Amino acid sequence: MNYRPDFILFAQHGWADTNEEIRKLATKLANDKTLIISPNLGCLKTWLSMEPLIEKVTEQAEEISQKYPQTPWRIMGHSMGGLIWLEILHQNPQWWGKIHSLVLIGSPVGGADLARIIDPLSIGVGVAADLGKNRRLQADRITKIVPTLVIAGNSDNGSDGTIPISSTKLTYSYFVCLPNISHSQLKNHPTLVDVIEKFWETSPTPALFEKDFPTVLIERLQLIPGMTDAHSRDFEKAKAYLNFERGISIKLWKNPLNVLHVFVSSEQEQCLYAGFVGWIHSDGLYQGLEAIHQDYYELVIHGLD
Template sequence: MVNSQSPYILFVQHGWHDTNRRVHRLGHSLADAQTEVIAPNLGLIKTWWRMEPLVAEVERVAIAAQQRHPDRPWRIVGHSMGGLIWLELLQRHPDWWPQVASVSLVSSPVGGADLGRIFDPYRWGIGIARDLGTDRRQIAEQLAQHMPIQTIASDYDGGSDGTVPIQCSQFRHARYTQLSGIRHDNTKDHPAVITAIQDFWAAPTALAKTLEDPVEDTIIAALQSIPGMTDAHRRDFDRALPWANLDHGFTICTWRHPLSIHHVFLADEQNRCRFAGFVGWPDTRGLYDGLTAIKQRYSAL
């Protein structure tokens, strides 16, 4: 159980193509005088290759910190891939869970980075692309039922922070905070991000917002479960054509990119885009098998 009276350890982790300089500054902006700020520098070049050695390095640092201060509670902040590293670690270390006071994921592609899937559609392991494109939503949702987790996204261009689609940062059971007008690179130390994290720390156990439409969430969950489904930007929604009408006014729409990458969108009764995703070439057939099953299941809700 977290001892809220004890000084904290604050882990802040940078992500891909980055060093710890700016997230270290973020950590010191958040910390009080008693908090120990730990910001491992994984090295810019190493973040291009594989995630597992990066996870191992942060694990080594965390174990050393725990041995130094076994009773101190942890606050964790991860930017972009840094958040994914901590999801991997927390899944592997349930023994750490009682020590975790809060987790804040900032611009983290929890559902799998679309750029990662585009660069490595067959998941051959091209650089870091396969690791970034992996869907960790199930891991995040499980963890969020055991510890307070916040996920922060910014809508910079009508659907993403310029790099990560906002939908990619969303998952169930977490506190979702959406900012606007901040590019991905600037979310690592922006004043609005600092305020959002501080607000979360002030009431980390407050219940996450109840879903406004459970039917919509159920359909989206079914779409997300289709093998290979990756969150996409909503910019191509207007190009899509209706594929199936569902009950409650929902419509599945599809669009094929010129490179034969198949996209799927969910529109509500007001023709607003509620979900955007795509699958890579190997999963195209499975996409339409999955959509057919959804049509059969949700046309009689």
Template sequence: MVQNNFVICLSLKSMTSSIPERLLFVQHGWADTNGAMARLGRRVAPANTKIIAPNLGWWRTWLRLEPLVQDVETIATQTISEHPQLPMRVVGHSMGGLIWLEVLYRHPEWWPRVESFVLVGSPVGGSDVCRMMDPLEVGLGIARDLGKNRRSIASAIAAQVPTLSIASNTDGGSDGLIMLGATQFDYAHHVVLPNIVHSAQRHDEAIDQAIREFWQSPRQPLAVQPSPELEIIQRLQAVPGMTDAHRRDFEKAKVALSFDSGLTLRLWKNPARVDHVFLACPQGQCLYSGFVGWIHAGALRQTLREIQSEFAGKVTGMA
């Protein structure tokens, strides 16, 4: 099927009747086309599922996100209008998950129909690689769009739609491309699988199985349990330009704030003079790691001063 100069792969999975029972939208990400995600859809979909796998074009994924969002929105709107009674499921890999975040946020009227929303290796908190490519946010290709923090819209959706975020840990903090922390957000279920590099996630049986298991029983949004560490992490994540960082540099950081609870905030500058911040538990293990670019260093310092006055028991080394 061709529409507006891009290709949509339509499949009907194991049809035992002439009418599909549900819709499954699967979306590829950056530097990819729809083949692998269409195959993933066929592997995981229950019988009598209509699978929609738009091909947005390999080259177009390097440019801007908004035209891709509009393309998927157009396809989804047409498909849903043709099947107004069918429930829907969504699976997006990497940037494909971000595209669907934008689409769903624009269409809250669809949320009651969405049985599940699965993001695989999606940098919801923003891609650290893209933030480093475009540190001044001048709009360098797709980097500006992939470096954006979308936690607020992701949490709003996950509070109403059963949502699963799947990540993989290959090096103690990432899947080789996407930071573990960038895949986490409130109200979403979160699964971390070992040793699946980012590009292989579209083909891996463990990913398929995690999706099937999430679908096997009704799911509700995951309740957020308040805690001192969560409150501090949320304050840090709200700093303009804050991006999840790898934990490999945690040991280089020095304690800047100590809390009565035993939590510590630690700071480190990399050789490019980029500010990194880490939150450690009382046992000294890293709970959160992030960085801000040069233009947002002042905002980080201001937030640390606010945290110091509101939460800290004693202070070491704060300027």
């Protein structure tokens, strides 16, 4: 009798890593009828470019699709591994219908701030340009169709020590933030097993989302060229730039290097979003803020200094 798995579980490791830890996580999640596919891309190769890594994983996915055309897929990726799969699915929409679920673990979908600092002009300093890319628009197209769970860690009240929580969030996804768990621990932390299993057990469907006004503001800011999601640690240093009804405000702060940081604040003075732009995009940020001002002028009370 030919072997036919119930599920294909793709488990992809990320940058500066091998598949050892993510495969352990996949093994804990799998049953006897799960076929695990966990390509080892080579730790050194993950420092160079994502393109050959995407090609390698795509080749394996094509082979599996041909061998088991009716078997549903479960996909999970840690950090850059999640970005690799977003690129693959963006390039292969014919696979979306066979995907049971997508789990992104500590993946900087909005762009990794560390990568943007290393390669602010996206000129191609190793893999930094790939990691700093904002993939939210293509992710939204995918996650409207493919049930998606986003898992973030929070080890320092704003990030997992490497990836800001805000850069992992997507509009059309379920979101879980795990306290006191670092980026490296997210590869194979025992808590993940329970979180992912509960998500799978729900027979997940794409997340429905009704946008509130702060979400609209955040999305507008994220579309400004050069905007990179950031840690909220400097929120209290920022001053109000635009104030809206219901106590919502946009605040600005320049660090000692004159890098502009922008924050969305709630009525309770809680940080709802943090981002920054490099020097070359500062004018664009002010232009974007002026456009927001004009679009919502009936709500705006001037807070310019």
